[in-house]
Amino acid sequence: MGTVVALAGQVGGAKLADGLYRLRGKDLVVVVNTGDDYEHLGLAFSPDVDTMLYTLAGIAAPAAGWEPEGESRVVHAMVKKLGGPDQPALGDRSLAAPLLRSQGMADGRRPTEITLDFCRHLGIAARVLPMSDDPVRTNVITTKGVVTFNEFFNQLNCEPTVHGFQYAGAEDARISDEVLAALHAPDLEAIVLCPANPYHAIQPILAVGGLYDLIRKCRAPVIAVSPIVGGKALKGSAGKIMRDLGREPSARAAAAEYLRLIDGFVIDTEDAQFVDGVRAMDLEVLSTSTVMRTVEDRINLASRVLDFATAIRAKQALELEQAP
Amino acid sequence: MGTVVALAGQVGGAKLADGLYRLRGKDLVVVVNTGDDYEHLGLAFSPDVDTMLYTLAGIAAPAAGWEPEGESRVVHAMVKKLGGPDQPALGDRSLAAPLLRSQGMADGRRPTEITLDFCRHLGIAARVLPMSDDPVRTNVITTKGVVTFNEFFNQLNCEPTVHGFQYAGAEDARISDEVLAALHAPDLEAIVLCPANPYHAIQPILAVGGLYDLIRKCRAPVIAVSPIVGGKALKGSAGKIMRDLGREPSARAAAAEYLRLIDGFVIDTEDAQFVDGVRAMDLEVLSTSTVMRTVEDRINLASRVLDFATAIRAKQALELEQAP
Numbered sequence: 001m002g003t004v005v006a007l008a009g010q011v012g013g014a015k016l017a018d019g020l021y022r023l024r025g026k027d028l029v030v031v032v033n034t035g036d037d038y039e040h041l042g043l044a045f046s047p048d049v050d051t052m053l054y055t056l057a058g059i060a061a062p063a064a065g066w067e068p069e070g071e072s073r074v075v076h077a078m079v080k081k082l083g084g085p086d087q088p089a090l091g092d093r094s095l096a097a098p099l100l101r102s103q104g105m106a107d108g109r110r111p112t113e114i115t116l117d118f119c120r121h122l123g124i125a126a127r128v129l130p131m132s133d134d135p136v137r138t139n140v141i142t143t144k145g146v147v148t149f150n151e152f153f154n155q156l157n158c159e160p161t162v163h164g165f166q167y168a169g170a171e172d173a174r175i176s177d178e179v180l181a182a183l184h185a186p187d188l189e190a191i192v193l194c195p196a197n198p199y200h201a202i203q204p205i206l207a208v209g210g211l212y213d214l215i216r217k218c219r220a221p222v223i224a225v226s227p228i229v230g231g232k233a234l235k236g237s238a239g240k241i242m243r244d245l246g247r248e249p250s251a252r253a254a255a256a257e258y259l260r261l262i263d264g265f266v267i268d269t270e271d272a273q274f275v276d277g278v279r280a281m282d283l284e285v286l287s288t289s290t291v292m293r294t295v296e297d298r299i300n301l302a303s304r305v306l307d308f309a310t311a312i313r314a315k316q317a318l319e320l321e322q323a324p
Numbered sequence: 325m326g327t328v329v330a331l332a333g334q335v336g337g338a339k340l341a342d343g344l345y346r347l348r349g350k351d352l353v354v355v356v357n358t359g360d361d362y363e364h365l366g367l368a369f370s371p372d373v374d375t376m377l378y379t380l381a382g383i384a385a386p387a388a389g390w391e392p393e394g395e396s397r398v399v400h401a402m403v404k405k406l407g408g409p410d411q412p413a414l415g416d417r418s419l420a421a422p423l424l425r426s427q428g429m430a431d432g433r434r435p436t437e438i439t440l441d442f443c444r445h446l447g448i449a450a451r452v453l454p455m456s457d458d459p460v461r462t463n464v465i466t467t468k469g470v471v472t473f474n475e476f477f478n479q480l481n482c483e484p485t486v487h488g489f490q491y492a493g494a495e496d497a498r499i500s501d502e503v504l505a506a507l508h509a510p511d512l513e514a515i516v517l518c519p520a521n522p523y524h525a526i527q528p529i530l531a532v533g534g535l536y537d538l539i540r541k542c543r544a545p546v547i548a549v550s551p552i553v554g555g556k557a558l559k560g561s562a563g564k565i566m567r568d569l570g571r572e573p574s575a576r577a578a579a580a581e582y583l584r585l586i587d588g589f590v591i592d593t594e595d596a597q598f599v600d601g602v603r604a605m606d607l608e609v610l611s612t613s614t615v616m617r618t619v620e621d622r623i624n625l626a627s628r629v630l631d632f633a634t635a636i637r638a639k640q641a642l643e644l645e646q647a648p
Contacts, residue, residue: 042366042427074396078420083445092416096402103366121407 001027002187004306005220006194007131009033009048009201010236011065013194014055015292016225019302020192021056021126022295028126029182030056033196034111035131035138035167035204038150040088041079043098044105048201049115049130050097057122068093088154112176127178131205134173138200139166149200158237162244165199170207175214183214190309191215193224195290197238198257212261221263221312223305225290226251229268252277259283264312266290266305284312325351326511328630329544330518331455333357333372333525334560335389337518338379339616340549343626344516345380345450346619352450353506354380357520358435359455359462359491359528362474364412365403367422368429372525373439373454374421381446392417412478436500451502455529458497462524463490473524482561486568489523494531499538507538514633515539517548519614521562522581536585545587545636547629549614550575553592576601583607588636590614590629608636 004024006017009032017030033048047066054060054068061069071091080086097118104114110133119128138149142160152158183191193202202224206212215222228251232239239249247253251271255278258265264284267274268291278285286308292298328348330341333356341354357372371390378384378392385393395415404410421442428438434457443452462473466484476482507515517526526548530536539546552575556563563573571577575595579602582589588608591598592615602609610632616622 041423042430043423068402072396072398072416074416075399075419075423078392078417079424081445082420082424082442084420084424092396092398093402095399095419096406096408099365099367099399100403100406100408106366118406121405 002189002220003182003185004028004190004192005182005185005188006030006192007033007202007205008052008194008196009036009205010196011051011055012227012236012292013048013196013201014052014060014065015298016192016194016301016305017052017126018055018295019292019298019300020306021124022299023302023306024126026125026127029179029185030126030128031131031179031182031205032128033131033201033204035136035170035200035207036149036153037135037137038148040090040098041084042102043095044102044111045098046101046111046130049111049128050094052128053097053115053118053122053124056119056124056126056128059122067091110176112178116178127182129176129178129182131179131211132170132173132208133176134169136170136173136204136208137168138204139168140164140200141166153237158240162199162241164245165203167204167207170204171209173208175208175211179211180214183218188218188220189313190220190306191218191222192305192309193222193258193262195225195227197227197236197241198254199238199241203257206261216261221309221316222258222261223264223266223309223312224255224258224262225266225301225305226254226268226271228254228271229290230270250274255281255283263316264308266301266308284308284315326513327506327509328352328514328516329506329509329512330354330516331357331526331529332376332518332520333360333529334520335375335379336551336560336616337372337520337525338376338384338389339622340516340518340625340629341376341450342379342619343616343622343624344630345448346623347626347630348450350449350451353503353509354450354452355455355503355506355529356452357455357525357528359460359494359524359531360473360477361459361461362472364414364422365408366426367419368426368435369422370425370435370454373435373452374418376452377421377439377442377446377448380443380448380450380452383446391415434500436502440502451506453500453502453506455503455535456494456497456532457500458493460494460497460528460532461492462528463492464524465490477561482564486523486565488569489527491528491531494528495533497532499532499535503535504538507542512542512544513637514544514630515542515546516629516633517546517582517586519549519551521551521560521565522578523562523565527581530585540585545633545640546585547588547590547633547636548579548582548586549590549625549629550578550592550595552578552595553614554594574598579605579607587640588632590625590632608632608639 144160464476468484566573
């Protein structure tokens with residue numbers, strides 16, 4: 001068993017990463033989207049990174065996985081009382097990581113080092129890595145103008161029609177040594193694109209200068225898990241955005257987002273009608289239950305994804321042997 | 325009835341200021357010590373200012389007046405879980421003001437403006453003013469070296485023997501326009517030095533460049549209320565520090581700290597034996613109950629202090645008339 005690298009963002013991504021973590025422990029590296037990072041009250045919020053930390057540490061709220069369980073909002077109430085901003089409604093426990101991150105960054109430490117410190121203190125054996133130590137900001141091009149993802153999501157409620165996305169700073173963002181080392185691990189077994197919005201969770205990672213090509217050139221199979229089940233995103237805005245972009249909100253269209261990068265695509269059994277269509281894109285397809293309601297669901301899906309990768313690897317080795 | 329200016333720090337100072345506020349409302353200006361300010365987790369903590377705000381807003385905890393009532397510490401628990409510092413034990417609600425203050429200052433706003441904004445939002449009609457917008461840091465010269473007041477108080481538990489104090493930055497700190505306007509108010513009725521540690525609550529204010537002379541030259545009577553009752557500070561370290569400095573920890577010695585600045589000194593009835601000694605320093609003396617256990621105690625003491633100022637003013641006017 002070798003190293004598994006997962007690319008992830010959002011709660012769905014964290015759930016599959018948690019399944020992989022429960023199977024692979026320290027041999028998992030999770031590269032997390034930071035395109036949604038924002039500054040509020042002078043603090044560096046990194047929602048996808050923190051969601052991942054809470055999930056892998058087993059302290060995420062069951063119903064609201066982006067924050068620690070038992071979250072309260074008394075700081076926020078006091079901030080409002082003192083005339084501070086109404087939105088976003090800060091959680092108390094959710095303030096701790098941004099506080100320490102901001103201070104660490106002010107002291108010249110890299111987000112990656114700070115995140116790995118959090119992992120150590122939370123007892124997370126896996127390596128959770130921000131996609132880059134350089135800032136990248138996902139902007140949404142809408143009928144109401146270009147807005148940050150944060151504005152689009154929190155203030156505009158995902159309502160304006162989306163024409164496209166920009167990943168500001170991505171081209172110049174450097175791949176960290178830690179991400180580089182993970183992708184160059186001699187025992188790299190699979191790269192998993194976790195189920196999350198392609199446009200503002202996975203693509204920002206792939207947009208980091210050179211990362212897309214690096215992943216494409218990896219010998220390990222690259223597997224993506226569909227964020228679309230039964231024609232809609234389980235949570236979040238992927239389906240709506242796909243329609244805005246003139247794409248069919250389907251598992252097949254989601255697969256097309258990763259074309260030329262991935263070797264295999266995992267779709268839900270509910271979407272079995274798309275198996276042939278995805279296969280026609282020259283992709284291996286696994287149809288399995290992808291809905292993760294329980295921890296067992298996470299582990300089962302992770303296990304099937306890793307088996308799928310093993311099967312693809314075996315097939316690729318055979319094809320290589322049989323090549324003229 | 326005119327403007328009353330109170331100089332204050334700590335919980336005791338806030339209590340008398342609250343009594344004055346309940347009598348005078350918008351005609352009270354409180355100039356608050358900022359020598360104890362410190363930075364923690366990148367945030368600008370101003371403990372004496374925030375204590376004053378919570379007290380005047382009526383939201384201070386009854387038993388721990390330096391923080392809002394019902395305080396919790398879940399952010400702190402999460403900070404520790406993530407590997408952050410153990411001390412000080414941050415209160416959740418107590419984080420709100422430092423968060424907004426830090427952000428305001430990063431945006432180029434003056435601490436005075438930020439504090440006045442807090443007053444407005446908390447419904448405080450009085451003006452609470454930091455002693456200066458420039459940073460002043462109270463350092464304690466001890467047998468263990470020179471330490472910040474914060475280290476002395478929180479980490480060293482006031483234990484090392486004290487040889488003296490430094491108010492770093494005070495000489496160059498400018499008096500704000502707001503403090504200047506209050507001291508130049510044509511209707512200025514009294515300046516009250518609230519009962520608080522002379523060395524690290526009141527002297528830092530007086531050390532702000534030019535402020536001591538400005539107060540001395542004011543025509544309004546300057547009254548100090550003894551922080552020492554029955555040979556010891558009611559709360560805090562004033563008694564211990566006076567002994568360290570080779571001074572008798574008495575109301576008389578406390579009066580001596582403000583000699584040449586004040587016109588009148590208020591001592592507790594328990595310290596009646598010092599009345600003659602204080603009078604011998606050419607000071608007017610009022611002996612009354614100075615222990616403030618209830619809100620009524622605060623109002624009663626404030627009322628007596630203001631009456632005392634009126635009596636002194638009348639006496640001075642008479643002396644002026646009778647002067648050759």
